[in-house]
Amino acid sequence: MDYAEEIISLSRQIEFEGSIDFDWDFRDVVVAGMGGSGIAGRIFSQLYSKRPVTLIDSYDIPDFVGPSTFFIAISYSGNTEETISSLQKAMERGARVAAVSSGGKLIEMVKDAVVIPSGLQPRSAVGYLTVPLLRGAGVLNDDIAAETRDELIKIDRDTSNLESEAAELFKGMKIPVILGTKDTEAVSYRWKTQFNENSKILAYSSNFPELNHNDTMALRFTYRKEEFQFFSITTRFTPQPVMRRIDITARICNLNLHRVVGEGMSYVSNIFTLIHKG
Known part of the structure; x- marks a missing residue:
């Protein structure tokens, strides 16, 4: 295999x-x-x-x-x-x-x-x-497993968008910055380690809302920002106050966010589809 x-x-x-x-x-x-x-x-x-x-x-x-x-x-x-x-x-x-x-x-x-x-x-x-x-x-349980399986299969049927984003990242030789949330912090860490281990490049991850108390000024004023590619990782369950923070942070920090959202109705499906997209 x-x-x-x-x-x-x-x-x-x-x-x-x-x-x-x-x-x-x-x-x-x-x-x-x-x-x-x-x-x-x-x-x-x-x-x-x-x-x-x-x-x-x-x-x-x-x-x-x-x-x-x-x-x-x-x-x-x-x-x-x-x-x-x-x-x-x-x-x-x-x-x-x-x-x-x-x-x-x-x-x-x-x-x-x-x-x-x-x-x-x-x-x-x-x-x-x-x-x-x-x-x-x-x-x-079996029902959630079946739903998650079906959502994963849907992703595998058409990976064109994911391939396009990967091509943009690697053609531009950019460093991935993965911005998750409290309900996706395992995923943002997983994405980081996948870039490290599989792509052999450095990557950075942090999570809303905590990152707003540490990273906002860096996201806004850091030099060589054009060398980073920014991703936001959310689920259908991400609270609205956190979604607003993501939007506001992207606006005030002038971030071109590649927004990645989980699929399916269950939290389990959302987490595993986000992992799969990474």
């Missing part, structure tokens, strides 16, 4: 039936993962709000991790050293543990780990890595 085929496999991945068991009385959720595997935790924390979620992208774990913590380790290879280290420490603290992986040491350490298909680049397995968390937590 070449990389293009890996990308369009997301519409199949979203219907993966593997699921983590969330049916116990936990206080908080900790999700450990790095790089292309770690994005699954960011997406999960964007979509799940019943309990506090902490993301781990290092060797260590917070002091609060203990028997009331649900600790979920995610590593596509199953051998990511930071994730293995943090999982081992969580187990020593008595945390309830779960894992998602295609193999490796992780599935040896965790009983009943969710095993996903192998043979992909980790960044291309975002559906397989994330769906078990979303299904287990009740965020994703």
